Amino acid sequence: EEQRDDVAETVEAFATQFPDLAADEALLVMTHGTPHPSNAFYAVIQDRLNKLERGNIHVYSVEGMPMLEHVIPILKEEGVKRVTLMPMMMVAGDHANNDMAGDEEDSWKSVFAASGHFDAVETQIAGLGRIGDVQKIYVQHTADVME
Numbered sequence: 001e002e003q004r005d006d007v008a009e010t011v012e013a014f015a016t017q018f019p020d021l022a023a024d025e026a027l028l029v030m031t032h033g034t035p036h037p038s039n040a041f042y043a044v045i046q047d048r049l050n051k052l053e054r055g056n057i058h059v060y061s062v063e064g065m066p067m068l069e070h071v072i073p074i075l076k077e078e079g080v081k082r083v084t085l086m087p088m089m090m091v092a093g094d095h096a097n098n099d100m101a102g103d104e105e106d107s108w109k110s111v112f113a114a115s116g117h118f119d120a121v122e123t124q125i126a127g128l129g130r131i132g133d134v135q136k137i138y139v140q141h142t143a144d145v146m147e
Contacts, residue, residue: 005048006137007044007045007048008048008051009137010128010134010137011045011048011049011052012052012133013128013131013132013133013134013136013137014088014128014131014134015049015052015054016131016133017086017124017126017131018054018057018086019084019122019124020055021054021055021056021057021084022055022082023055023079024079024080024081024082025055025056025080025081025082025083025084026055026056026057026058026075026078026080026082026083026084027054027055027056027057027058027083027084027086028057028058028060028068028071028083028084028085028086028108029045029049029057029058029059029060029086029087029088030060030061030062030085030086030087030088030089030095030096030099030100030108031045031059031060031061031062031064031087031088031089032061032062032063032064032089032095033061033062033063033064033065034061034063034064035063035064039061039064039065042059042061042064042065042066045059045088046058046059056075056078056080058071058074058075059088062095062099068108068111072115075118076117080118081117081118081119081120082118082119082120082121082122083112083118083120083121083122084121084122084123084124085100085101085108085109085112085121085122085123085124086123086124086125087100087125087126087127088128089127089128090127090128090129091127091129092125092126092127093127096125096127097125100123100125101123101125109121109123
């Protein structure tokens with residue numbers, strides 16, 4: 001009960017990198033995902049993102065739920081025409097650079113562009129580890145463990 005809400009703190013730090021969104025824009029946050037039941041925790045992350053009240057922000061996973069295929073119909077219902085894809089991973093590595101933002105026809109950037117529904121697809125590639133406020137959370141946790 002008296003523990004910090006690490007998810008809220010991390011999401012708030014992550015949000016310092018978010019673009020401002022118009023009504024017809026959405027931010028898609030790519031997470032890793034897992035077939036393990038702990039994947040359900042992404043619903044908590046989605047909840048904390050919703051509480052930021054920063055517009056249409058949706059979590060999707062590379063290897064878990066929700067998948068991008070689940071999010072696309074929601075975007076269409078919301079009238080989204082422009083999307084920004086952004087990883088929520090400590091390091092923006094292979095998944096961010098290739099699966100999400102690659103130039104191959106099966107990358108998510110290419111899938112959105114080819115769909116004919118979205119006018120623009122942007123990508124932001126930076127890992128959480130590059131965000132100063134996320135670094136502070138790690139340092140504080142390390143200090144707490146050392147005490």
